[in-house]
Amino acid sequence: MLGLLKSYPEILLALSCFLLLRRCLNTPRGSPINWPLLGMLPGLVGNFHRLLDWTVDLRLQGLTFFFKGPILSKHDFIVTCDPANANHILKSAFANYQKGPDFPKIFDPRKAAHGLFAEAKFRGFVAETSKGNAERALVPMLTRAAELGEVVDLEDVLLRFTFNASCKIVTGVDPNCLSEQEVPFARVFDEAEEVLALRRVTPMWCWKLMSLRGLVYLHAALCETLRLYPPVPFNHKWAAKADVLPSGVSVEAGTRILISMYAMGRMERVWGKDCEEFRPERWITERGRIKYEPSHKFLAFNAGPRTCLGKDMAFTQMKIVAAAMIYNFEVEAVEGHVVEPKLSIILHMKNGFLAKVRKRRGY
Numbered sequence: 389m390l391g392l393l394k395s396y397p398e399i400l401l402a403l404s405c406f407l408l409l410r411r412c413l414n415t416p417r418g419s420p421i422n423w424p425l426l427g428m429l430p431g432l433v434g435n436f437h438r439l440l441d442w443t444v445d446l447r448l449q450g451l452t453f454f455f456k457g458p459i460l461s462k463h464d465f466i467v468t469c470d471p472a473n474a475n476h477i478l479k480s481a482f483a484n485y486q487k488g489p490d491f492p493k494i495f496d497p498r499k500a501a502h503g504l505f506a507e508a509k510f511r512g513f514v515a516e517t518s519k520g521n522a523e524r525a526l527v528p529m530l531t532r533a534a535e536l537g538e539v540v541d542l543e544d545v546l547l548r549f550t551f552n553a554s555c556k557i558v559t560g561v562d563p564n565c566l567s568e569q570e571v572p573f574a575r576v577f578d579e580a581e582e583v584l585a586l587r588r589v590t591p592m593w594c595w596k597l598m599s600l601r602g603l604v605y606l607h608a609a610l611c612e613t614l615r616l617y618p619p620v621p622f623n624h625k626w627a628a629k630a631d632v633l634p635s636g637v638s639v640e641a642g643t644r645i646l647i648s649m650y651a652m653g654r655m656e657r658v659w660g661k662d663c664e665e666f667r668p669e670r671w672i673t674e675r676g677r678i679k680y681e682p683s684h685k686f687l688a689f690n691a692g693p694r695t696c697l698g699k700d701m702a703f704t705q706m707k708i709v710a711a712a713m714i715y716n717f718e719v720e721a722v723e724g725h726v727v728e729p730k731l732s733i734i735l736h737m738k739n740g741f742l743a744k745v746r747k748r749r750g751y
């Protein structure tokens with residue numbers, strides 16, 4: 389007995405090693421190990437720099453995963469990218485899934501914004517503002533970069549563009565964030581004249597056909613981009629009462645749930661074998677129309693009562709910017725520049741998007 393006690397630390401150590409090894413061997417490949425006391429925290433910490441891709445890796449567990457936090461920490465949560473669960477949480481059982489007790493309830497922006505977003509005048513104003521910004525600031529700035537052969541960070545340029553447009557929409561004042569490198573007015577007029585000249589020499593039917601075709605493909609390309617890179621990559625919810633998700637997972641009252649839109653866009657079970665390919669064609673029907681995908685499957689704009697109110701305006705704005713850029717410039721990524729997501733509640737790029745722009749020949 390004394391001998392056993394003397395060697396107790398070794399026995400304890402051996403027993404712990406055995407239990408840990410068994411746990412490691414029993415953990416499915418790709419899944420974080422549930423360590424005693426620490427739970428899955430080490431796996432989370434080790435993957436913090438690539439959190440979004442980590443939520444994609446968890447698909448090895450199916451579309452829903454239970455994350456065990458350190459003991460007594462109350463940091464257990466459910467990660468899901470199952471459209472059926474998203475439909476349940478964001479639509480059918482919306483009342484039970486809130487932002488959480490810590491989320492401020494002082495101001496409901498939806499109530500304030502709803503009337504405004506329904507106004508045709510406001511939508512028109514947003515489109516006009518974006519068009520004006522593209523013509524007067526974005527195109528001249530990129531023209532200058534093209535002439536000087538400069539490398540531009542397109543993420544930064546587009547963020548400044550969005551900031552400009554948002555300030556103008558919300559406050560009525562244009563902060564001119566793109567104006568530093570703005571070229572003289574003459575160049576802007578040249579731009580406008582070039583576009584108008586092209587319209588004049590192109591028959592109207594052809595122009596209409598071109599733009600309609602272009603818009604379907606452009607819309608599809610934008611949807612495909614948002615599927616793979618949703619600007620809001622995850623949605624955090626908190627269960628007020630106990631519930632069972634459609635996938636069969638039990639949810640206790642107070643459980644936190646993370647719906648990963650980023651992972652949902654990359655699931656074979658949701659989007660098919662080519663889920664990781666950028667293929668705008670998946671959004672186009674045989675008749676050349678945009679294919680409808682339910683909002684709980686294409687979650688970039690959220691679903692249910694909290695659906696993005698600015699969805700249509702966002703598409704208008706994106707199309708204006710994309711059309712202005714594609715029409716005027718050839719864009720080439722700087723060789724060797726790695727574009728990867730940065731950990732943030734909004735999907736940004738870690739190193740921006742360095743590119744060279746060249747004026748399109750013949751325009």
Ligand code: HEM
Pocket residue numbers: 497498501514618619620623687688689690693694695696697698699701702
């Ligand atoms: C590609 C661009 C956009 C994306 C991906 C997007 C996505 C989203 C998402 C995911 C939400 C839900 C947030 C949540 O409750 O967790 C949301 C809400 C909202 N979005 Fe957007 N949005 C975009 C552009 C815009 C624009 C341009 C506007 C305004 C002009 C806008 C106005 C709103 C408003 C007012 C809400 C609040 C809805 C609510 O809380 O009920 N969004 N958006």
